[in-house]
Amino acid sequence: MIAGISIYEILTVTSILFFIGVYGFITRKNLISILMSVELILNSTVINFVIINKYLYPDMLQGVFFSIFIIAVAAAETALAIAIIINLYRQINSVEVKDTEIMKY
Amino acid sequence: MEQIIFYILAFIIIVFAIASVSSRKMLRSVIYLLFVLIGISGIYFLIDYNFLAAIQLTVYAGGVIVLLIFSVMLVHHIEMELELAKVSKRILVGIASLLGLGVFLTTIYSHEFTVVENSITTTTEDIGLGLLSYEAGGFILPFEVISILLLASMIGAIIIAKGTKLTTKKNDTV
Numbered sequence: 001m002i003a004g005i006s007i008y009e010i011l012t013v014t015s016i017l018f019f020i021g022v023y024g025f026i027t028r029k030n031l032i033s034i035l036m037s038v039e040l041i042l043n044s045t046v047i048n049f050v051i052i053n054k055y056l057y058p059d060m061l062q063g064v065f066f067s068i069f070i071i072a073v074a075a076a077e078t079a080l081a082i083a084i085i086i087n088l089y090r091q092i093n094s095v096e097v098k099d100t101e102i103m104k105y
Numbered sequence: 106m107e108q109i110i111f112y113i114l115a116f117i118i119i120v121f122a123i124a125s126v127s128s129r130k131m132l133r134s135v136i137y138l139l140f141v142l143i144g145i146s147g148i149y150f151l152i153d154y155n156f157l158a159a160i161q162l163t164v165y166a167g168g169v170i171v172l173l174i175f176s177v178m179l180v181h182h183i184e185m186e187l188e189l190a191k192v193s194k195r196i197l198v199g200i201a202s203l204l205g206l207g208v209f210l211t212t213i214y215s216h217e218f219t220v221v222e223n224s225i226t227t228t229t230e231d232i233g234l235g236l237l238s239y240e241a242g243g244f245i246l247p248f249e250v251i252s253i254l255l256l257a258s259m260i261g262a263i264i265i266a267k268g269t270k271l272t273t274k275k276n277d278t279v
Contacts, residue, residue: 001224002107002108002111002152003108004107005111009111013115013118016206020119020122020202022202023198026198027189028126032131033126035173036126036138046145047145050154054154055220056219057221058221059225061235064156065244068160071165072255073251073254076255077258079262080261082172082262082266083261083262085180086176086266087268095180096188
C-alpha cells in the first residue's frame with residue numbers, strides 16, 4: 001500500500017475518473033471519442049479492483065486476476081469496435097453517431 | 106515522498122482525463138488519453154503490482170492507443186475539429202455527473218474500511234501460479250475462456266474490417 005495515502009483518497013480519484021468518463025460518453029458525438037470514454041470508465045473500475053485488493057485483502061490476489069480479465073476483455077472490445085467503425089466509415093463515410101443507421105452490410 | 110508522487114499522478118490523471126473528454130481536436134484527445142493511462146500505470150507501480158503496471162503499459166499505452174490513432178488517421182483529416190454538444194446539454198450532463206459523484210463520495214466516506222497495514226510484494230510468479238492452479242480459488246477456467254474470447258474477437262475483427270462477404274468473392278474467382 002502507498003505510505004501516507006488512505007484508501008479514501010484513491011477511491012475519490014477513481015470516482016472522479018469514472019464520472020469524467022460518463023460525461024464524455026454522453027456529450028461526445030463521435031464513435032471513436034465514445035470508445036475512448038468507455039476506456040476511461042473501464043480503467044477507473046480496474047484501479048478500484050486493484051486498490052481494494054491491496055488495502056483490504058493483501059494476502060489474496062483475486063482483484064489482480066479480475067483486473068487482468070477486464071483488461072483482456074477491454075482490449076478485445078476495442079479491436080472489434082474499431083473494426084466495426086472502419087467498416088462503417090467505408091459504407092457511409094462518417095463516424096458521427098447521428099449518421100449511423102445501418103448495422104449490416 | 107510516495108505521498109507527493111501519488112498527488113502528482115492523481116493531478117495528471119484528472120487533468121488529462123478532463124482534457125481528453127473536452128478537447129475539440131481528435132488526435133490531441135487520444136494523446137491526452139495516453140497520458141491518463143500512463144498515470145494509471147504509475148499508480149500500479151506505486152502499490153507494488155509491477156506485473157499489472159507492465160500489462161497496463163503494453164496493452165493500453167502500446168496497443169489500444171496505437172489502434173485508436175490508426176483509426177483516427179484513417180477516418181479524419183488531422184485538422185478537423187469535432188462538433189460539440191449543445192451548451193445546455195453539456196451543463197445538464199455535468200450537473201448529473203457531479204450529483205452522481207456526490208452520491209459515490211458520500212457512500213465511500215460513510216463506510217468504514219478495515220484496512221490491513223501491509224507491505225507485501227506480489228511477484229509475477231504468484232500471479233502465474235494463481236492463474237494456472239486447478240485447486241479451489243484457482244483461475245484456470247476463466248483463463249482458458251479468455252484465450253478463446255481473444256481468438257474469436259481477433260478473427261471477428263479481421264472479418265468485419267475486411268468488409269466484403271467472403272462467399273461471394275469466392276464465387277467470383279471460380
